[in-house]
Amino acid sequence: MIRLSRLTKRYGDFTAVAGVDLVVPRGELFGFLGPNGAGKTTTLRMIAGILQPSSGTVEIAGIDLAKDPMAAKSKLGFIPDRPFIYEKLTGAEFLRFVAGLYRQSGADIERRGDELLALFDLGEWKNELVESYSHGMRQKLIIASAFVHRPEVIVVDEPMVGLDPKAARLLKELFREYVSRGNTIMMSTHTLEVAETLCDRIAIVQKGTIRALGTMEELRANARSGADLEEIFLRLTGESGARTAVQVLDA
Amino acid sequence: MTPAALLHILGPKLQTVRARGRHGARGRTGRVVLFVGIGALFWAFIFGIVFRLLSYFKNVPEIGTLLAAKLLGLVLLSFFGLLLLSNIITALSTFFLARDLDLLVGSPADWLAVYGAKLIETTVNSSWMVLLMAAPIFTAYGIAYDGGWWYPLVALAAIVPFLIIPAAVGTAFTLLLVNIFPARRTREVLSIITIVSAGGIVLAFRLLRPERLIRPEGFRSLVDFLAVLRTPTSPLLPSEWVQSGVVGWLTYEGDPLSFVLLWSTAAALVVFGALIHRALYARAFSKAQESAGRTAAPRGRIADVMLGLIPITRRELVLKEFRVFFRDTTQWSQLILLVVLVLVYIFNVRLLPLRGDGVTFFLANMVPFLNLILAGFVLASIAARFLFPTVSMEGRTWWLLKASPLSMRDLLWAKFWVGTLPLVLLALGIVFATDVLLGVSEFMTAVSVGTITLMTFALAGLAIGFGTIFPQFETENVAQIPTSFGGLLFMMTAIALIGATIILEARPVYVYLSARSFGTPMDATSMVIGFSAAGALCLVATFAPIRLALRRLERLER
Numbered sequence: 001m002i003r004l005s006r007l008t009k010r011y012g013d014f015t016a017v018a019g020v021d022l023v024v025p026r027g028e029l030f031g032f033l034g035p036n037g038a039g040k041t042t043t044l045r046m047i048a049g050i051l052q053p054s055s056g057t058v059e060i061a062g063i064d065l066a067k068d069p070m071a072a073k074s075k076l077g078f079i080p081d082r083p084f085i086y087e088k089l090t091g092a093e094f095l096r097f098v099a100g101l102y103r104q105s106g107a108d109i110e111r112r113g114d115e116l117l118a119l120f121d122l123g124e125w126k127n128e129l130v131e132s133y134s135h136g137m138r139q140k141l142i143i144a145s146a147f148v149h150r151p152e153v154i155v156v157d158e159p160m161v162g163l164d165p166k167a168a169r170l171l172k173e174l175f176r177e178y179v180s181r182g183n184t185i186m187m188s189t190h191t192l193e194v195a196e197t198l199c200d201r202i203a204i205v206q207k208g209t210i211r212a213l214g215t216m217e218e219l220r221a222n223a224r225s226g227a228d229l230e231e232i233f234l235r236l237t238g239e240s241g242a243r244t245a246v247q248v249l250d251a
Numbered sequence: 252m253t254p255a256a257l258l259h260i261l262g263p264k265l266q267t268v269r270a271r272g273r274h275g276a277r278g279r280t281g282r283v284v285l286f287v288g289i290g291a292l293f294w295a296f297i298f299g300i301v302f303r304l305l306s307y308f309k310n311v312p313e314i315g316t317l318l319a320a321k322l323l324g325l326v327l328l329s330f331f332g333l334l335l336l337s338n339i340i341t342a343l344s345t346f347f348l349a350r351d352l353d354l355l356v357g358s359p360a361d362w363l364a365v366y367g368a369k370l371i372e373t374t375v376n377s378s379w380m381v382l383l384m385a386a387p388i389f390t391a392y393g394i395a396y397d398g399g400w401w402y403p404l405v406a407l408a409a410i411v412p413f414l415i416i417p418a419a420v421g422t423a424f425t426l427l428l429v430n431i432f433p434a435r436r437t438r439e440v441l442s443i444i445t446i447v448s449a450g451g452i453v454l455a456f457r458l459l460r461p462e463r464l465i466r467p468e469g470f471r472s473l474v475d476f477l478a479v480l481r482t483p484t485s486p487l488l489p490s491e492w493v494q495s496g497v498v499g500w501l502t503y504e505g506d507p508l509s510f511v512l513l514w515s516t517a518a519a520l521v522v523f524g525a526l527i528h529r530a531l532y533a534r535a536f537s538k539a540q541e542s543a544g545r546t547a548a549p550r551g552r553i554a555d556v557m558l559g560l561i562p563i564t565r566r567e568l569v570l571k572e573f574r575v576f577f578r579d580t581t582q583w584s585q586l587i588l589l590v591v592l593v594l595v596y597i598f599n600v601r602l603l604p605l606r607g608d609g610v611t612f613f614l615a616n617m618v619p620f621l622n623l624i625l626a627g628f629v630l631a632s633i634a635a636r637f638l639f640p641t642v643s644m645e646g647r648t649w650w651l652l653k654a655s656p657l658s659m660r661d662l663l664w665a666k667f668w669v670g671t672l673p674l675v676l677l678a679l680g681i682v683f684a685t686d687v688l689l690g691v692s693e694f695m696t697a698v699s700v701g702t703i704t705l706m707t708f709a710l711a712g713l714a715i716g717f718g719t720i721f722p723q724f725e726t727e728n729v730a731q732i733p734t735s736f737g738g739l740l741f742m743m744t745a746i747a748l749i750g751a752t753i754i755l756e757a758r759p760v761y762v763y764l765s766a767r768s769f770g771t772p773m774d775a776t777s778m779v780i781g782f783s784a785a786g787a788l789c790l791v792a793t794f795a796p797i798r799l800a801l802r803r804l805e806r807l808e809r
Contacts, residue, residue, distance in 0.1 A: 045650075048650070048653075048654040049653060049654055050649070050650055050653040050654055050808070050809070051808045052806075052808060069656070070656040070658070071656070073654060073655060073656040074656040076654065078650065078651075078654040080650045084647035084648055084650070085648060085651070086571065086575055086648060088574060088575045088578040088579050089571065089574055089575065093570075093571075093574065096567065097567050097570075097571050098651065098655070099567075100563050100564050100566065100567025100568070101564055101567065101651070101652070101655035101656070101657050102655060102656060103562075103563050103564055103656070104563070105563045105566075105567075129578065145651075
């Protein structure tokens with residue numbers, strides 16, 4: 001479970017996240033959508049404990065992140081949008097290192113690491129240095145590493161970037177299966193089809209605040225439209241961009 | 252190429268510098284004050300030593316000026332070596348790894364403008380530290396020999412081409428290496444560079460034979476000694492031209508040929524570099540982009556057994572540090588250079604004339620004590636290269652460390668021990684070897700071993716501390732990190748620490764040596780106070796920076 005209470009992040013005079021209140025219960029796959037610069041990544045990085053909130057609180061599995069960061073973080077797995085990892089470690093060593101950060105090691109971790117690498121078609125690459133991996137392979141390795149210590153909550157920033165169609169489909173299945181076992185995922189994405197088909201609930205954020213929140217049906221009802229998520233998204237966040245693009249190209 | 256095209260390419264870099272100055276003004280005031288303060292002290296220290304030496308030389312009839320010229324030649328030769336190595340390393344980054352290259356190479360920008368802009372960038376990045384070091388030295392020469400109002404311009408006219416020459420040679424050399432060696436080993440080209448540099452250093456030292464200058468009695472006659480002093484170390488080296496030009500001006504003997512040689516060589520090398528760039532750069536850049544695929548050895552169990560007693564998280568951190576270090580050729584290859592430097596150092600200590608007639612117990616034991624200063628410099632340089640960048644190197648993986656339940660204390664101490672233990676072994680090796688070679692007394696051996704151990708811990712603490720407080724997360728090339736603002740600050744603080752430790756121990760060492768040599772009473776109180784103060788200073792310098800670094804890391808947001 002993730003609970004955000006009046007979560008705020010300011011950079012000087014600029015407010016990136018403005019008092020977000022949100023609860024993502026166990027067993028839910030939650031979508032966090034919004035235009036570029038809306039505050040999605042900042043929110044996710046605050047939940048992951050990478051950024052400190054200017055005010056407000058974050059709870060992971062009932063543990064206050066500010067009061068007991070070690071316990072809260074041990075329940076969490078984080079998948080960032082940019083796959084930066086140690087280039088001079090092999091895939092297997094990287095998974096072992098991540099497990100070590102969560103104080104886990106031994107035969108169980110070795111077996112789980114091998115299973116995860118095989119799941120993402122990285123089995124043959126397990127003893128290759130990460131520097132020889134493609135962008136997509138690195139992304140898959142990071143996703144595997146988020147599962148290696150069996151977290152209760154996973155926070156994902158743009159999971160589909162760089163993945164081939166097979167891996168993208170696998171990831172969707174993995175996410176659904178994972179939440180069906182009582183775990184929680186909070187995911188930001190620009191791929192609206194993914195959010196629409198995969199997420200139990202969706203929040204649309206703009207300028208650091210939640211503009212709409214609910215299931216697809218609730219969002220449609222709120223927007224008084226039978227349209228798809230793209231239409232709802234553009235209606236809520238402003239659709240002038242597309243028109244301007246046409247004008248620029250015609251000019 | 253027009254100057255406008257060149258400026259256009261350099262524009263973003265200049266704007267970045269301006270923006271840093273504007274936006275960071277508030278937060279940086281403290282840093283700037285600290286930097287200027289320590290910098291002024293450092294400059295005053297260098298200036299004081301050189302000026303005093305020159306004042307002494309001036310009073311030595313006949314050979315004083317020759318000695319001053321030789322000293323400048325030696326300093327400039329070492330600067331030239333440093334500049335060459337620094338430019339080669341920097342060029343790999345600016346010409347092949349920098350993030351703006353995709354944009355530049357993909358655009359229809361004039362190739363000559365790209366070359367010019369990158370050459371300027373390389374020169375500035377690799378030369379500013381040498382320039383800062385050179386300023387107090389040249390000032391001391393100017394004042395000691397009454398250089399006059401035109402002297403700064405003369406010095407500048409000599410230094411500018413002196414900086415351009417190694418930059419042009421270094422960039423051309425890097426370009427050739429990237430073209431010659433297999434594409435998948437671009438970064439590993441640095442190992443070749445290092446071996447070449449190591450060879451160069453040994454050769455330079457043997458060319459100079461500095462030990463001959465220490466023992467004039469080794470020459471058959473004064474005429475021979477003067478002949479050695481007058482003979483240029485190598486008339487083909489730009490360092491020699493700068494020395495002749497500057498000393499010629501200071502002694503009213505004028506040497507315009509040196510300036511002609513400096514400027515014409517610099518211009519010719521830039522043209523030569525541009526031609527090579529036009530012919531080879533596109534191919535080299537393409538080769539440099541290919542990744543270095545490589546399989547690592549399967550997991551060994553030895554490390555696991557050895558590290559079995561350490562808690563899991565710390566064990567994995569230590570293993571990761573070792574793997575990342577030894578698999579990165581750009582890191583360990585510089586160890587070769589280090590070993591060569593240490594051997595050159597020990598070799599030169601061995602040649603010190605401390606066992607001849609008339610060399611007393613006092614002198615023979617005092618020199619090894621002062622030897623700690625040089626050993627300290629060597630260790631500080633190593634700490635700057637290997638320990639200072641260690642936190643900066645986590646920049647891109649910071650998300651992983653920060654999102655995990657890893658305590659920042661564990662992270663910092665893992666980095667401290669992984670870096671410090673080899674450093675302590677090296678320090679003890681250097682000091683013990685030199686003490687044995689010089690036949691030092693047991694007491695002085697104990698003092699030097701104890702001092703160097705504590706000093707190494709302090710230098711490591713300072714390096715980790717400064718590296719965390721002034722991180723360089725965005726640098727593409729690790730070898731450049733020690734040349735940053737924080738790196739310079741670390742080196743200055745490290746030198747101050749070495750100086751302070753030696754000064755604190757000077758009194759007790761003097762008391763001991765006087766008692767042994769001249770039978771004066773042994774003042775136990777001053778010995779206890781001196782050694783305790785030095786020990787306390789080193790302990791504070793070990794723990795305080797790490798404490799500050801810990802606070803910085805816990806608040807760090809990326």
